[in-house]
Amino acid sequence: MNPDEVRAANGGRPIVFRNATVLTMDGQGILENGDVLVVGEDIAEVGRALAVPDGTLEVDATGGILMPGMVDTHRHMWQTALRGLGADWTLSQYFVFYYLSWGKVFRPQDIRAGNLLSAVEALDAGVTTTVDWSHGLQTVEHGEAALDALRTSPGRFVLAYGNLLGAPWEWTNSADFRSFVAREFGSQSHDDLVRLQLAFDVTGDPAFPEKAAFEAARELGLPVTTHAGVWGATTDESIRLMWDGGFMTPTTTYVHASSLGQDSYHRIAASGGSVSVAAESELNAGQGHPPTWQLRKHGIPVSLSMDTSVWMSGDLFSAMRATLSADRGREHVEAHLGGDTVVHNRLRAEEVAHWATIGGAKVLGLDDRIGSITVGKKADLVLLKNDRSPAMYPILHPYGTVVFQAGRGDVHTVLVNGRVVKHEHDLVGVDLSAAKHAVANTVEHARAELGEEAWRESVTPELATTERIPNPYTYTEYEGAETGHRAQQD
Ligand SMILES: [Zn+2]
Structure with a gap:
């Protein structure tokens, strides 16, 4: 479906995620090539190649991971x-x-x-x-x-x-x-x-x-x-x-x-x-x-x-x-x-x-x-999908991808209580x-209340110093380098 349809999707049309790697988190493990159907606020069906009601909005989740919020x-x-x-x-x-x-x-x-x-x-x-x-x-x-x-x-x-x-x-x-x-x-x-x-x-x-x-x-x-x-x-x-x-x-x-x-x-x-x-x-x-x-x-x-x-x-x-x-x-x-x-x-x-x-x-x-992709629970769902990210491919260990590879930039679609709040990486209705x-106003207020000196001290607090350990070896070129970086070899 196109993003405009999604933005208008809070009118209650069902939504189906197609062909995802579904992390259910409910003891059922991982469903590969899975579909998840959301009707109203709820997860209505989880399975493969689901038949869905007329008018259901489709999200192509191919190459992505669908997980609970x-x-x-x-x-x-x-x-x-x-x-x-x-x-x-x-x-x-x-x-x-x-x-x-x-x-x-x-x-x-x-x-x-x-x-x-x-x-x-x-x-x-x-x-x-x-x-x-x-x-x-x-x-x-x-x-x-x-x-x-x-x-x-x-x-x-x-x-x-x-x-x-x-x-x-x-x-x-x-x-x-x-x-x-x-x-x-x-x-x-x-x-x-x-x-x-x-x-x-x-x-x-x-x-x-x-x-x-x-x-x-x-x-x-x-x-x-x-x-x-x-x-x-x-x-x-x-x-x-x-x-x-x-x-x-x-x-x-x-x-x-x-x-x-x-x-x-x-x-x-x-x-x-x-x-x-x-x-x-x-x-x-x-x-x-x-x-x-x-x-x-x-x-x-x-x-x-x-x-x-x-x-x-x-x-x-x-x-x-x-x-x-x-x-x-x-x-x-x-x-x-x-x-x-x-x-x-x-x-x-x-x-x-x-x-x-x-x-x-x-x-x-x-x-x-909430907390798992289980029929009857509220539809709080996150689709991780980012075709532009090399770190999202291949997905060989889906939990490993979530924990060690993915980041917020890979969050493609988010539903809360069945409502779309992010789609195709853009926030919806937020x-x-x-x-x-509002935050700019607060920063201005706080900075004025603190005064410039306290503000500066807050950003750069006093550092603990590290005492250098005496080194029994001597690298003349290195010690002579003013930058503190290793001297060039030639
Ligand atoms: Zn705390």
């Missing part, structure tokens, strides 16, 4: 407004910037701007469900702005409501917040595209003031997502307090969980909780090494996340790649330290691709609706220029 279980969408600013930050520099210095300058419209751009970024990259770990909500007006951005974006979202400048035991119990919940989510149904959670951290204070926030979550029937096992910030003591209080439940998401002891992993496993691994963030910022090797040993469900675009881009291709690289890299280092060689990999591309899709759906309790315009 990806699920990101932890993304601070508001921070997308300052995309890439923190590329060279450590975790403590991040904390100083947002928690101590500048988090307060973000107005409701800034939260909305970051969320809008982040939502577009997610959809463009085939991430159809995103948990907005929204801890910049200083006031309920900020919360309304975050929610407005999510509801006006054609994706599936969870607003994980938080406030890094407030005390969770206070804001979760404030009249303002409670009326926001009643007003906006009072009649939350299973079909809603935007759902609600609570997002806060447990510092390990022995008085456990967060108890009242957990009680609020229980009273409101809302899942809790919490940064756990973050080096220097949240610890085993935080987990112990939650356990002793009876607040570790199957709906609790532990983000990172990367610097915990065995006992904490036992507690997470025993209570049925799950972990959101943000490998790129953990490797760059230093929360701890990505814990997939621990989670596998403890049988703890895994989902993936990218954390924040103030460091890295909001796509799960890089998250999958970093997760697999981190897991295997750690195992090699450990083996080499013992004089051994890893001869079989434990973690496969297939498992990581599952974590990015059905794994995330399970963590959110949405696996009866206003990128409006989002960019």
Whole structure:
């Protein structure tokens, strides 16, 4: 079909993807030369050479991979407004910037701007469900702005409501917040595209003031997502307090969980909780090494996340790649330290691709609706197809292609709840220029609030120096080269 037809396709015409390599992620494995028929919001049929209703729109998926929409279980969408600013930050520099210095300058419209751009970024990259770990909500007006951005974006979202400048035991119990919940989510149904959670951290204070926030979550029937096992910030003591209080439940998401002891992993496993691994963030910022090797040993469900675009881009291709690289890299280092060689990999591309899709759906309790290509589920679908990319050919190991070869530029078509939001590499019904315009305003505001000196220091934080090791060998020509590069041989 031509792109104009697709753009008009939200009128409810069925859509069929023809001749794809279909990654079902539902235990049925891979269907080669497969067709998938979407009728209304749902996946109606999966098979080969499907007969379809009159008027069905056809998408030629030949040479492509059709997979479920990806699920990101932890993304601070508001921070997308300052995309890439923190590329060279450590975790403590991040904390100083947002928690101590500048988090307060973000107005409701800034939260909305970051969320809008982040939502577009997610959809463009085939991430159809995103948990907005929204801890910049200083006031309920900020919360309304975050929610407005999510509801006006054609994706599936969870607003994980938080406030890094407030005390969770206070804001979760404030009249303002409670009326926001009643007003906006009072009649939350299973079909809603935007759902609600609570997002806060447990510092390990022995008085456990967060108890009242957990009680609020229980009273409101809302899942809790919490940064756990973050080096220097949240610890085993935080987990112990939650356990002793009876607040570790199957709906609790532990983000990172990367610097915990065995006992904490036992507690997470025993209570049925799950972990959101943000490998790129953990490797760059230093929360701890990505814990997939621990989670596998403890049988703890895994989902993936990218954390924040103030460091890295909001796509799960890089998250999958970093997760697999981190897991295997750690195992090699450990083996080499013992004089051994890893001869079989434990973690496969297939498992990581599952974590990015059905794994995330399970963590959110949405696996009866999304996360796999299964008849009766909602049509959240991603077609990876790029005839201009040498990296998309040949496809000999489809999971390997998804994890190690593909990128956002290969996302050809995206459906959310049966609605086309991207086709032939172009966004459909998504206003990128409006989002960019809003973010430009926020950047201008933030830069003015910080002042030029603080802004410059944020972009180029102080570097740790590396002391050169004395070298017993001497290369006269090399040492004489002013450029620092190897001197030419002749
Ligand atoms: Zn985070």
